[in-house]
Amino acid sequence: MKRLRIGLLSILMLAAFFQTAFAVLEIEITSGVVRAIPIAVVPFNPADPSNPNDIGRVISNDLGHSGQFQIMAQNRFPQWPHQVDAVSGDLWKSLSLDNLVMGNVTALGNNQIKVDVSLLDLFHSSGSTPAILSQQSYTIPVSQSRALAHHISDLLYEKLTGEKGVFSTHLAYVKVDPIPNSLHKRYYLMISDVDGHNAKPILTSTQPIMSPTWSPDGHSVAYVSFETKLPQIFTSNVATGQRRLISSFAGINGAPAFSPDGRILAVALSMGKTNPNIYLINMGSGSLTQLTHDWSINTEPAWSPDGQSLYFTSDRGGAPQIYRINLSTKQAQRVTYVGSYNASASVLPAGDKLSVLHRDNRGFNVAIYDLQSGTLQVLTRDSFAESPSPAPNGRMIVYSTQAGARRILGMVSSNGQVNIRLPEASGDVQEPAWSPYAG
Amino acid sequence: MSTRFSGSLMASLGFHFFLALIFLVSVSSAVMSIQPSQSTSLEEHKQIVNAVAISQTELDHEVQTLQAQDNAAKALAAKQARDLATAKANALAAIQEAKTKQAALATEQAAATQKAAAQLADLQAAQKAAAAQLAQTKAQAAATALAAQKQAAQKQAQALAAQQAAAKQALMAQQAAANNLQMQTEVNRYAALMKQAIEAQWTQLPGVDQQRLATVMRVHLASDGTVLSAQNVGSSGNPALDRLALSAVYKASPLPVPSDPQALALMKDIQFNFKDPG
Incomplete structure (x- = not known):
């Protein structure tokens, strides 16, 4: 019996020993480095540096502007491969590059081109052969090169970040050109690609156009036009240009905003008084509902993603701040308490943050207001920012800013790390609105 | 074997029964043949006693009668003698026959005895064989037992060895546990270094x-x-x-x-x- 006990004891001790010996060691990896993914886009073959529609170049710009990618400068390229089997994985890995994009463009005649693109993953294994994450082939008319490039950018972006890209979305904005030898100006309601290219007007006027905003389906834009010298709210179909007058009440008709289902337009109306209040216009019946009833300025309504409440700007507290009104209780409460000026709110897609125009001693800048923590992060250092409008994935915010004597469009990533400016050949560019995902 | 044995036994028993029957018949016939001669001599003695008190005539007559009687007696005696001789001869013949039969019986008995002896010998041989077999079985059992004993001893030795090995391993485990602490410190240190290296990437x-x-x-x-x-x-x-x-x-x-x-x-x-x- 005693012998047995000793035997058992030693077996138990052995078991304990082996358990410690063979349990797989686990290590918690908790804090990485917040940074963009290092990627190289090899100019597509044949590369054409003079062609602004060069597909590789458009993709490189798209990814670079997104804030999620760090584009490797071409002078650091160890090689210029156009085929997967020409890639020397070790050369690129030694540069700590995660991914490589390459492609070929083949002219097929008849203005048709064939585009082949490959996305490679370099650190997928211990070997030096890269893994192909995506490989696509397209045949398109050459005129669709930019559109295809944006489409490819969306594909790559989603593959590498897990989120939908916004490179095929559009911007609506107002462009103001001075009329030569005149004090008058010409106003354009413009629609462009998200990188500022392919800009074309859907409305031209000698009177101000203001506050464009997209319908949720992306088919039309609502805006304020002073074409009759008085403000009126219209919608225009982006594809056909067909217009519809929505609001033409006495006094201010401003700041339209579509509800998430597109059936209601929230607007700021003064109804002949000196100050505007927030109203809802039913797009089907035309019926009107007043939401705020006071003598302060109440404007710039912005819908929550669930359509249950509206954020708006009000100076009822003495200075402009963001308020929220619950649509079922009609009760409004103040939201922002940081700084003396917060206006032009938009709700980010997750519904937990607002993009706002924030003014402090550095001037007007784009900021993110966290609804849960009540904290505000200023993203830009422009001092003259206006009209922030977030992308449908919430990763970037487009706004207007000052460049010398002109106003241009800028974009900032919602973490503030990437800030770019979209060049415009002439005039002032203002009041940008980022479209929803292309329906 | 037992059937053969019982078969010959039955034959021998049957034969003896037959012999006994023969004996019984020959003895009873011998007794019957001897009895008449005894009764004749008793009657002769009685006739002499009765003749003491009789006359001359009567004597003559008696003598005649006696002579006749004597003749008759002589004839009778001769006849009796002849009868006796015949009886004697018969008896001798019977005895002879009995003797012959007895001899035959003795021969047969001897044969039966011989057979029985042979059978006994067979039996004894069988018994001997059985005994030999038993002895062999006993020897084998003893060998098996010995082997089992040996095996048990071996097992015991093995168990002892295993115990010693286990004890040794336990000791090693103890030592390992001691080393383990040192090793764990090393592992923890490198785990932290690995974590750092990966988090940086x-x-x-x-x-x-x-x-x-x-x-x-x-x-x-x-x-x-x-x-x-x-x-x-x-x-x-x-x-x-x-x-x-x-x-x-x-x-x-x-x-x-x-x-x-x-x-x-x-x-x-x-x-x-x-x-x-x-």
């Missing part, structure tokens, strides 16, 4: 919320810390984030590894749990 995308689920990477290392393979054994639900975790592991290769072979052995297969707690 782990790209977290700006603004992309880390998933609540962790990306779990099972990593196999070479002796110099080179990542031989990394396998995603638990997904965050976002393939892009999983890929960034995989990249971090390969970018950090070779990972810092301990020189102590025991500690190294513990760290060659490692699991990294990528999870942003914030």
